[in-house]
Amino acid sequence: MTSTTSDTPEPLRPQAGPVPHASSHLSVPFWRGCQAGELRYQRxxxxxxxxxxxxxxxxxxxxxxxxxxxxxxxxxIYSWTVVHRPVTAEFRPPYAPAIVTLDEGYQMLTNVVGVAPEDLAVGMRVRAQFHAAGPDVTLPYFTGAP
Structure with a gap:
């Protein structure tokens, strides 16, 4: 257990770790959507x-x-965990990878940010946000929804 100087836990934040890229022609529309501030999926x-x-x-x-x-x-949120010991130094703990079930009926592996780790829960409503992680890559992540 790590001690902090404050009783208020720090909300989770976007990570600056390794950046994915559109490695397949199939994923290009998804990544272009992220750059435009929208999630895209196939139906x-x-x-x-x-x-x-x-x-x-x-x-x-x-x-x-x-x-x-x-x-x-x-x-x-369908499932989540809080990582306190990352496998690579590029990720700053804590961070919360999660599987989110979107209202349209598909699931996405992502990160949840802006929420204290102890406030995360299965079934918690979340909404997509976007983080420019590089000049050509914008990553989706999720925050608590009202």
């Missing part, structure tokens, strides 16, 4: 299911009829 034109991360075929029915849609950016 199947045949079965209607949300599809994320992007693929060439629907995970549910294997249709290739996938179209990009914009998410409202609201969801619930």
């Amino acid at each position: 199947c034109g045949d079965c209607g299911r949300a599809n994320f991360p992007p693929t060439e075929q629907c995970r549910q029915c294997l249709s290739a009829e996938l179209r990009w849609e914009r998410s409202g950016g609201l969801g619930d």
Whole structure:
């Protein structure tokens, strides 16, 4: 346990660690959406299911009829943890990786920031925000939603 000089825990913050990149043509619309301040995901034109991360075929029915849609950016925490001992020095602890279930029906692995670690909970409402992590990369993260 680490002691602090304050009784008020510091809210979690965006990280400046390793930056992902659009390694596949399939993910380019997602990353462009992040740069525009919006979450984008695929939806199947045949079965209607949300599809994320992007693929060439629907995970549910294997249709290739996938179209990009914009998410409202609201969801619930499905699962989370607080990391106090990162595996790389590029990440400053504590930070909270989480799986968020978006209202559109897909899940996303992300970070939750702006919330004290002890206030995180399964089912907590969160909303997407964006952090410019580099000249060509904007990362989504989530904060508490009203």
